[in-house]
Amino acid sequence: MNVVRFIQQNHDQVLELTLEHLRLVGFSTLFAMLIGIPLGIVIAHRPGFNKPVLASANIIQTIPSLALFGFLLPVPWLGERADRLAILALTLYALLPIIRNTYTGIRGVDPAVVEAGRGMGLTESQLLFKVELPLAVSVILSGVRVAVVISVGLATIAAAIGAGGLGELIFRGLAMVDDSVILAGAIPAAILALVADFGVGRLERRLLPR
Amino acid sequence: MQPAAASPVIEFRDVSYRVAGTEVLSGFNLQVQSGETLVLLGRSGSGKTTSLKLVNRLLSPTSGEIRVKGVSNGKRDVIRLRRSIGYVIQDVGLFPHFTVERNISLVPRVEGWSEDRVRARVQELLQTVGLVPETASRYPHQLSGGQRQRVGVARALAADPEILLMDEPFSALDPLTRDELQREFLLLQQRLHKTVVFVTHDLREALRLGSRIALMEAGRLVTVLPPREFLRSNDPLAAAYVRAFGDGRESAANRGMS
Numbered sequence: 500m501n502v503v504r505f506i507q508q509n510h511d512q513v514l515e516l517t518l519e520h521l522r523l524v525g526f527s528t529l530f531a532m533l534i535g536i537p538l539g540i541v542i543a544h545r546p547g548f549n550k551p552v553l554a555s556a557n558i559i560q561t562i563p564s565l566a567l568f569g570f571l572l573p574v575p576w577l578g579e580r581a582d583r584l585a586i587l588a589l590t591l592y593a594l595l596p597i598i599r600n601t602y603t604g605i606r607g608v609d610p611a612v613v614e615a616g617r618g619m620g621l622t623e624s625q626l627l628f629k630v631e632l633p634l635a636v637s638v639i640l641s642g643v644r645v646a647v648v649i650s651v652g653l654a655t656i657a658a659a660i661g662a663g664g665l666g667e668l669i670f671r672g673l674a675m676v677d678d679s680v681i682l683a684g685a686i687p688a689a690i691l692a693l694v695a696d697f698g699v700g701r702l703e704r705r706l707l708p709r
Numbered sequence: 710m711q712p713a714a715a716s717p718v719i720e721f722r723d724v725s726y727r728v729a730g731t732e733v734l735s736g737f738n739l740q741v742q743s744g745e746t747l748v749l750l751g752r753s754g755s756g757k758t759t760s761l762k763l764v765n766r767l768l769s770p771t772s773g774e775i776r777v778k779g780v781s782n783g784k785r786d787v788i789r790l791r792r793s794i795g796y797v798i799q800d801v802g803l804f805p806h807f808t809v810e811r812n813i814s815l816v817p818r819v820e821g822w823s824e825d826r827v828r829a830r831v832q833e834l835l836q837t838v839g840l841v842p843e844t845a846s847r848y849p850h851q852l853s854g855g856q857r858q859r860v861g862v863a864r865a866l867a868a869d870p871e872i873l874l875m876d877e878p879f880s881a882l883d884p885l886t887r888d889e890l891q892r893e894f895l896l897l898q899q900r901l902h903k904t905v906v907f908v909t910h911d912l913r914e915a916l917r918l919g920s921r922i923a924l925m926e927a928g929r930l931v932t933v934l935p936p937r938e939f940l941r942s943n944d945p946l947a948a949a950y951v952r953a954f955g956d957g958r959e960s961a962a963n964r965g966m967s
Contacts (some may be wrong), residue, residue: 615802618765618874619816619864620791629815633806 501679502686507682509690513668517687523582524650524691527589535594538629539601556595557665564588570659585622585654585662592653593646595622600642604635605628637707643672644699651692653682665691714920716779718743718872718904719764721962723775726759726928733759734928737773743871744902747933748919750909750950757908761874764906765794776871792816795865795903799877801857803849803864809835810845813864820868834863839893862894866901873903879914891917916940924950927939 506513533625554648567588577584610633616630626659632639654707668684717740726734734756741747749757762768763775766787775782782790803812811818813834814827822830835844838859849857858878865873879887891914898905898918909915915922916936924931924939924947932944939947 513783542913609800609802609805610799611800612804613802614767615796615798615861616764616804616815618791618796618798619789620793621815621819622788625819630804703946 505679505683513665513683513687514662516665516667517581517691520651520654520666520691523585523589523654523664524695525664526586527650528593528643528647529655530586531593531597531641534590535571535597535642536601536640538594539598539639540605540632542598543602543605550693551672553595553599553602556598557638559591560595564656565659566594567591568657572660580661581657581660585657585664589650589653593650595643596642596649597639598642599646601635601639604638604642605631607638608634610671634672635704640699640703640706644696644703647695647699649690651688651695655688715742717741717776718778719906720776721760721763722774723772724760724763724775726756726763726768727771732928734763734770737930739923739930739933741898741906742902743904745920746898746905746907746918747941748764748909748922749925750912750915750922751920751925752910754927755844756928757910757925759928760874760925761876761906761908762871764874764963765791765796792820792868793870793872795867795870795873797858797861797865797875799800800957801849801861803857803860805849807848808845809840809847809849809852809860812860813845813867814851815864816868834866836896837866838863843870850923853886854882855890858882858890862897864865871904872904875905875907877908877910880909882912887914894918 521565538552542552568584571588573586574584577587592597612630612634613626616626621629654662654664655666655669658670665688669681669688672678672680672682672684719739719741721737721739724734724737725732737756737760739747739760742826747755749760751757760770763770763782764777766785767781769783777785777794803809804815807815810828810831813831814822816866817830831845832842835842840856840859840863844852844860845857849860852860860963861878865875879890884892907915907918909918916939919936921933922939923933924944926946931946932942934942937952940951942948942951
């Protein structure tokens with residue numbers, strides 16, 4: 500097959516672009532977790548905040564990705580480097596599933612368990628770290644899993660603004676009208692998504708509370 | 710029976726609790742003496758559970774005050790207060806991700822007990838509540854309802870609190886298991902002499918376990934009586950309770966007649 504030949508001949512480049520792709524996805528997921536999990540925890544405890552926060556994350560999700568990349572381009576520090584910009588945009592997209600699942604996971608903890616913990620004299624932070632988070636962790640991780648899979652796909656579009664990644668091969672293939680080049684970008688991207696899905700899924704099951 | 714002069718362990722002083730405009734509890738005065746089992750008896754919504762939660766400050770009164778061992782609850786560190794009071798609820802609320810051992814030892818552990826002391830205490834408590842030592846390494850979902858509630862009691866006793874609050878702890882159990890746990894509760898109480906506030910809607914349970922029964926209705930305290938006197942009480946509500954529970958044979962006879 501042509502794709503196989505193309506990848507064999509250009510394996511250095513494909514590998515490099517795959518690593519770039521991973522970097523975009525990895526950083527954006529990390530940032531989205533650093534923002535989304537605490538935010539999800541806060542809105543789970545303060546009922547008044549959950550609607551505005553979830554609605555905002557929802558709205559971000561509806562912005563077409565290409566448009567979002569375009570909007571962010573003129574922003575001073577960000578626009579200088581396409582990868583920064585791509586990571587920010589991907590972070591924004593990854594927020595919704597992470598915030599929503601953190602919220603759902605914590606709200607889903609049996610109220611009797613929380614009340615027993617509080618009644619026994621656990622502080623609010625002990626309650627969070629010893630009870631709520633361990634019981635919500637698999638739900639939170641399934642949000643992370645969704646976020647990662649979305650990011651792997653969206654990151655291909657980041658190549659349009661020059662952020663690199665496997666999208667570069669896809670766009671090049673489109674320009675050259677060469678399916679094998681498109682596939683050389685698309686297949687590794689699909690594999691990345693599957694591997695990430697599988698990996699986080701396993702972690703999720705391992706951490707499932709009994 | 711009760712030493713009249715001794716200062717009460719728990720005292721409600723003219724307590725009201727209002728939520729969203731509804732009086733859940735009003736003008737509530739009650740004293741619980743050291744070592745007694747005071748049963749709060751009443752139907753759903755009568756304010757029993759609310760009263761209990763005011764003691765360990767899961768709720769704060771709208772007016773009035775609750776004193777525990779002579780000190781007003783409002784002036785206490787709430788975490789210290791709760792750790793000095795054992796709390797058992799109907800749904801047990803065991804931590805599903807912890808083994809029985811960790812469930813029981815949570816408070817001792819956060820209090821910084823040594824590992825040896827924790828382990829010894831867990832074994833001692835398992836024995837106290839009639840569970841085999843191997844139970845320690847099991848998870849709540851591997852236990853029966855009765856075993857779970859035993860663990861719940863062991864957990865409440867872990868840090869050896871003087872006061873025990875029990876919110877319908879046996880209501881969700883089948884009658885035979887309930888009977889067994891009630892019997893064991895009595896034996897336990899003979900040995901430990903905790904000051905217990907026990908919430909139930911079951912008169913039979915109240916008569917069996919309580920040293921005094923506080924009858925509640927619509928957020929008010931109707932009367933407080935020892936079990937024997939409760940049965941003879943002229944209070945219309947108390948009498949209605951006694952009639953409603955009757956005894957098993959009477960119900961069977963009624964059925965036969967109709």
